[in-house]
């Protein structure tokens with residue numbers, strides 16, 4: 001079926017490069033300059049075949065695990081022995097607390113890069129094209145523009161009230177900013193809006209190339225490192241692909257080798273089993289590894305989805321206290337520190353509660369978590385809200401005692417090859433199921449409004465935490481798990497819980513509502529629709545690899561088959577909405 005006119009790829013000034021007509025906005029034209037498009041085209045043509053093969057390898061490995069084998073440790077043939085990553089640049093040696101947030105939100109970006117009212121500031125800010133961003137075209141383009149503004153120290157924003165009056169203005173202090181980093185999208189995602197020789201480009205390649213071409217040389221000229229995060233790697237050959245991309249862009253931009261630096265998230269089970277190999281492949285561009293605990297839990301469930309003895313218990317019960325999680329963090333530290341890279345800890349996923357008691361309890365949990373991370377040798381950690389910068393910083397200040405990092409620290413008593421295989425065995429509870437369902441509804445409500453990260457039940461819920469909930473419900477259904485209440489998890493039970501939680505949410509909204517009945521009505525309708533969308537995704541017969549398998553959900557992209565109707569169809573791809 002041909003594309004309707006507004007979704008038809010239209011040629012650009014660069015040979016072989018097409019842009020969907022609806023994606024050809026004024027903002028897009030500012031970032032998709034002819035030079036930028038030509039760079040993207042060259043990179044795509046060099047790297048596309050390898051990426052396709054790497055993604056096919058992923059599917060093959062998953063098929064083997066589904067057939068009953070377990071993921072195995074992978075050693076790199078050349079990684080044994082003594083080697084070090086390229087020397088860390090001065091501005092990447094101290095990363096005690098890194099704050100993260102969606103790159104599309106200019107106000108939040110400025111807050112991330114500024115001091116709070118208490119004078120505290122993170123050492124680094126990770127501006128996110130990934131877990132916290134819905135990758136709609138508008139968000140991606142706004143993200144690149146915000147990165148450019150942030151790199152120049154010139155980004156500004158305002159907050160207005162309902163009447164349109166400005167109530168707050170936002171600006172950066174270019175002389176007092178944390179290390180700026182961009183997290184690009186993962187290898188699996190296409191950016192369907194930009195096509196080279198008819199093929200969609202890799203979303204992460206596009207994010208990286210656009211940010212680099214617009215910011216890297218200027219950062220270097222000011223003595224700063226162009227720094228990136230890369231998510232969801234699953235094999236050391238993928239790390240090789242990324243490292244090649246970085247080297248190609250260094251060459252294109254006339255930058256010395258190892259100017260571009262990346263921290264890779266180790267947040268999949270297969271990557272956790274080959275961290276040293278991943279770091280080895282990345283060594284020319286490595287700044288460190290990060291224990292992305294939330295996606296790691298998702299990956300544990302996803303990879304072992306067909307293994308009845310490895311059905312994970314309630315999401316709230318799987319933390320860094322579980323042996324396979326604790327030892328994955330400790331092995332990450334050992335691998336990094338042996339080879340001169342920083343070992344970053346995970347995300348404290350709280351959003352400050354409304355009352356003092358809740359905030360105190362949250363702060364105590366953040367402090368305990370960060371004390372643990374600092375005590376085992378992490379060099380820093382993540383927070384998702386400025387409120388927790390101080391509480392997260394203090395344990396690192398204590399552990400580091402004035403040093404920049406803990407590069408000299410190696411975990412004691414860690415076996416050479418710790419058992420990192422997740423163990424099943426519960427607890428499986430109705431509360432756990434309800435939490436998953438509520439997260440699904442809340443997240444899809446945000447997603448439908450073009451938002452990729454929401455505050456919910458005093459937690460931060462993003463794509464990674466949503467994926468845990470989606471995968472867990474799938475796995476419990478698949479294995480007919482019996483809850484502590486005695487009920488078996490069936491599709492009917494999941495439908496019932498969706499009904500009950502939707503009603504509970506709608507009732508709570510009515511209780512909390514003010515005088516604006518119209519606004520309440522609209523909000524109720526949004527939650528009701530989100531509940532339907534989330535139920536459809538949670539009850540899918542097959543577990544799709546990612547909620548966002550392609551960016552066909554993006555505002556300007558056509559779904560497969562080109563019937564423009566599904567463009568607005570949230571939650572995701574056309575098949576998901578079916």
Ligand SMILES: CC(=O)SCCNC(=O)CCNC(=O)[C@H](O)C(C)(C)COP(=O)(O)OP(=O)(O)OC[C@H]1O[C@@H](n2cnc3c(N)ncnc32)[C@H](O)[C@@H]1OP(=O)(O)O
Pocket residue numbers: 099100101102107108109111112128131132159294295347351352383384385386453454455459460461462464465
């Ligand atoms: C698993 C992972 O990958 S984790 C990494 C990905 N996830 C993230 O990065 C999550 C980032 N966090 C967020 O997006 C937000 O904190 C949310 C959406 C959860 C909550 O945001 P809000 O509802 O705006 O929170 P809240 O009302 O408490 O915000 C108060 C102020 O703090 C600011 N703020 C909140 N979170 C952040 C943040 N992460 N960075 C900077 N500022 C922030 C808000 O902008 C607001 O500032 P303002 O007074 O100037 O308007």
Ligand SMILES: O=CC(=O)O
Pocket residue numbers: 131231265267291292293294295296346347464
């Ligand atoms: O990206 C971080 C995670 O925990 O997932």
Ligand SMILES: [Mg+2]
Pocket residue numbers: 131231265267292294295464
């Ligand atoms: Mg993640």
